[in-house]
Amino acid sequence: MNFSFSHRRISGVLAVVPANERSFVDEMSNFNFPPARSLKLKQVMGYDKHRIVEGPVCASDLGCFALEYAFGHGFVGRNQIDALLVVTQSPDYFMPPTSSVIQGRLGLKQDLFCMDINQGCAGFLIGLLEAFLLLGQDSVSKVALLNVDVLSRKVSPRDRNSYPLIGDAASLTLVERSEDPTPIHANLKMDGAAREALMIPAGGFRLPSTPETAVLEDDGENNLRAKDHLRMDGSAIFNFVQVEVPPLVEDLLRTAGASAGDVDYFLFHQPNRFMLQKLAERMQVPYEKMPSNVVEHYGNSSGVTIPLVIAHNLRERLLRDSVRACLAGFGVGLTWSSMLLRLGPLEFCELIEFP
Amino acid sequence: MKTVLEILSGIRLEFDFTASDSFIRDGMLDSYDVMTLVAELEQSYGVTIAGVDIVPENFCNLAAIQNLLSKSAAKP
Numbered sequence A: 001m002n003f004s005f006s007h008r009r010i011s012g013v014l015a016v017v018p019a020n021e022r023s024f025v026d027e028m029s030n031f032n033f034p035p036a037r038s039l040k041l042k043q044v045m046g047y048d049k050h051r052i053v054e055g056p057v058c059a060s061d062l063g064c065f066a067l068e069y070a071f072g073h074g075f076v077g078r079n080q081i082d083a084l085l086v087v088t089q090s091p092d093y094f095m096p097p098t099s100s101v102i103q104g105r106l107g108l109k110q111d112l113f114c115m116d117i118n119q120g121c122a123g124f125l126i127g128l129l130e131a132f133l134l135l136g137q138d139s140v141s142k143v144a145l146l147n148v149d150v151l152s153r154k155v156s157p158r159d160r161n162s163y164p165l166i167g168d169a170a171s172l173t174l175v176e177r178s179e180d181p182t183p184i185h186a187n188l189k190m191d192g193a194a195r196e197a198l199m200i201p202a203g204g205f206r207l208p209s210t211p212e213t214a215v216l217e218d219d220g221e222n223n224l225r226a227k228d229h230l231r232m233d234g235s236a237i238f239n240f241v242q243v244e245v246p247p248l249v250e251d252l253l254r255t256a257g258a259s260a261g262d263v264d265y266f267l268f269h270q271p272n273r274f275m276l277q278k279l280a281e282r283m284q285v286p287y288e289k290m291p292s293n294v295v296e297h298y299g300n301s302s303g304v305t306i307p308l309v310i311a312h313n314l315r316e317r318l319l320r321d322s323v324r325a326c327l328a329g330f331g332v333g334l335t336w337s338s339m340l341l342r343l344g345p346l347e348f349c350e351l352i353e354f355p
Numbered sequence B: 001m002k003t004v005l006e007i008l009s010g011i012r013l014e015f016d017f018t019a020s021d022s023f024i025r026d027g028m029l030d031s032y033d034v035m036t037l038v039a040e041l042e043q044s045y046g047v048t049i050a051g052v053d054i055v056p057e058n059f060c061n062l063a064a065i066q067n068l069l070s071k072s073a074a075k076p
Helices: A024-030 A035-045 A059-072 A098-106 A123-134 A192-197 A236-257 A273-283 A294-297 A300-322 B004-011 B033-043 B062-074
Strands: A002-005 A008-018 A021-023 A050-051 A083-087 A113-117 A142-149 A167-175 A183-190 A264-267 A323-331 A333-341 A348-354
Touching: A002 A098, A002 A123, A002 A167, A002 A236, A002 A294, A008 A059, A008 A123, A008 A192, A008 A300, A008 A333, A021 A024, A024 B004, A035 A183, A035 B033, A050 A192, A059 A142, A059 A167, A059 A348, A083 A098, A083 A123, A098 A113, A113 A123, A123 A142, A123 A167, A123 A183, A123 A300, A123 A323, A142 A300, A167 A294, A167 A300, A183 A236, A192 A236, A236 A273, A236 A323, A236 A333, A236 B033, A264 A273, A294 A300, A300 A323, A300 A348, B004 B033, B004 B062, B033 B062
Parallel strands: A008 A348, A083 A113, A083 A142, A264 A323
Antiparallel strands: A002 A183, A008 A167, A021 A050, A142 A167, A183 A333, A323 A333
């Protein structure tokens, strides 16, 4: 499915990571693997440090922190936001929506469109698409897109396949109208038939959490996790990304009449360094044009990784300059999406810590 | 240059890789071991293994890995 927009822009990006930093080496003893084997994997995948919340911190806590920071620093006025989109897989409650929780906690105006979107690693793209669509309404001038997840609370600390790479984080992306007629192209595909490759089996209405769903089980590869925990078929997800993402991006560039050489940066979701380097090789894109350093610093925070890769690598440049960027997100659903747009100059671009 | 067998043994010391024709089925390599193996093969043999070729069937035994190395070496 293809989309195109014009007169839209991202005006600012604020990324928030928890101050609590853990290291893979310190956590290795939790895993049922010989240290030497884990250290080899660390080198290949780029595991090093990750940021996770301490205690019962929820999505709305990180979201409110981001918005309060933005209000306090004059990035946007409290009453200037016309829509609040919250993209999360770790809502505070089944009901009400986390966007309503945030609206209420911050005392935002009632004349506000609040919506939660249950999406993960493609969630930044999905959120941007929704924001661009909302900006087609005269009553909507500024959209606050909050991507936030605290999925470390749903990953087994005894699961070496997932725990070392998980990261908690939030991002606030301000999206608004622009005078710039430059087209923004995007595309999107979904495959719900493969939904079980990445899921949390228990805790919803299909399989409510019980003492039985909390029991740790060996997955056959020495990882211990319960049905209440996130589980990922690493091999299936890896193959899905390698097979599906390059042609999606090729189609995007073809539609836009552009080539890979016209793109300054490929700012992709950050599952791990190995997967991104393999994507770069397949797409014949130099590694330096496709940053892959988010997992080693912060972990994989689902829909927040693209704002994080922007804030970590490009914040100085984007405050004074613009780049032609190709974004791509891929993961739960399964969902994969890409977008070609001009990014910057931004009015704000920061990376801050949640205490 | 390390042999494929030496690389495999370096990743999973506890297994005899000459005694199996299905490393994945026999639980000798998991999906993350495969990624470690790919990185070490690329380093030792100076090849680039395409992401789409990183599927279990290309790592199920020594012959399959040798075939993959030949295929990867032949690519420009």
